[in-house]
Amino acid sequence: MKIIGTGSALPSLAVTNEMLSVFLDTSDEWIHTRTGIFERRIISDENLKDLAVEAAQKALDEAGISGSELDYIICSNVVNYYVTPSLSCLIAGGIQAVCPCVDLNAACSGFLYGLDMAQAYIMTGKAKNILVICAEEPTRMCSWKDRNTCVLFGDGAAAAVVTQGEGFKASWITAAHRPEILYYQRPLEDCPFVKYQQRGVPMYMNGKEVFKVAVTASIQGIEHILNQTGLTADQVDYYILHQANMRIIDTVRNQLHLPAEKFPHNIERLGNTSSATIPILLDELNKSGKLKYGDTVVLSGFGAGFTAGTCLFTWTMNQ
């Protein structure tokens, strides 16, 4: 499998740390020193489906194929206005696709899970062209009175078109039962037979515990994938990590004894857009020409569950 097109779309509203400190007991100083975030994009007058369609269309345009040539759409999404139909079905309508569609929820690891699924379909010959898209609005899961969570997140969408070819070398996904450290419970409709009505709970996060688990999972994932491919850490040109906290990225980098240039980031501008962070950053590196043909790239992410995923590929675009 190889990537032949990427695309992303962001909400127009940039919300700075100062804007949050108007209604929240927080400060620019606290947020950027603890997380690396200065601002994030938040959906205001757009909607997530339209952003997703825009990202998908950009990826298709770069790939040089139309929506009707897709064999599968895999959409990573945690929350959006529709519970059903799936977001992938809604996106299909916007890009004139007629293929099967499925949503997956692996939280912030969704792009890695999506690529892993796509690779299995492509390797068995069941599909040729697949759109893997991540569209997320985590800002709708947080309480905007909870400074522990809402300052961390932003919204966005990004996609990759993958097809048959040489590029992907290895992929490793994992999951562990740790719901208590990070969860969001949505309200359900009342039912006359249910004993306890479920009103929903805004996102809860044990930040310190998530931090520790995230660092361990990222290091394990990267070491596993390097062992699998027989490469050393310094032979990788770029490590594109989930953008959850700059301190997590720096801790992983320091433990691997690697220079900062190998760890591109955009968390300072976009915050944590859940599973969209990795494909948004991938698209930025692709479009800016930083990714060169033949570069070795590692993607690694983690999220609620606790899920994690890492993959390694050779960049086959921009020849």
Ligand code: COA
């Ligand atoms: N502004 C100001 N103060 C804040 C704050 C905010 N936005 N959020 C929390 N605080 C306060 C806390 O209330 C606490 O106050 P106290 O000492 O009086 O109790 C203090 O800051 C320290 O909080 P703590 O939680 O210990 O900070 P931290 O250094 O662990 O940083 C996170 C908090 C959330 C930034 C950090 O733990 C983290 O990034 N964890 C990983 C989160 C993550 O990756 N989530 C996504 C998973 S996909």
